Amino acid sequence: MSMTQDEEVMYNAAKSAFDQAYVPYSKFHVGAAVKTKDGKIYSGCNIENASYGLTNCAERTAIFKAVSDGYREFESIMVIGDTEGGCKPCGACRQVMSEFINKEASVYLTNIKGEIERYTMEQILPYSFEKEDM
Numbered sequence: 001m002s003m004t005q006d007e008e009v010m011y012n013a014a015k016s017a018f019d020q021a022y023v024p025y026s027k028f029h030v031g032a033a034v035k036t037k038d039g040k041i042y043s044g045c046n047i048e049n050a051s052y053g054l055t056n057c058a059e060r061t062a063i064f065k066a067v068s069d070g071y072r073e074f075e076s077i078m079v080i081g082d083t084e085g086g087c088k089p090c091g092a093c094r095q096v097m098s099e100f101i102n103k104e105a106s107v108y109l110t111n112i113k114g115e116i117e118r119y120t121m122e123q124i125l126p127y128s129f130e131k132e133d134m
Helices: 005-020 058-068 091-100
Strands: 030-036 041-045 074-081 101-111 116-120
Touching: 005 030, 005 041, 005 058, 005 074, 005 101, 030 058, 041 058, 058 074, 058 091, 091 101
Parallel strands: 074 101
Antiparallel strands: 030 041, 030 074, 101 116
């Protein structure tokens, strides 16, 4: 599938983050980019740690960077990995994504070959734990 110009911008940001991944243990690079409601793009990479449970995924890195700058709502997110088909977010990332990305927002799963899969947040996490569940 081909990408729109907007998707290409996000892809390039996610790919640049992918290239910065700190993955000395798994060697599995992941990059992500989130787009704010006003069009600003934040990117992030996965960052491993010798104490593996302290590793942070690319999706959360991108979201946390944007949140730390005051953003709370995103219109889309893109994830890229060296995978067959689009790179799938882990469960923890899907839950964090659902906190800031509305159910109808675009979730793009891509790979370094430029293949893209398009979903909504609702499709990738249909039964998220929400504020109303507390």
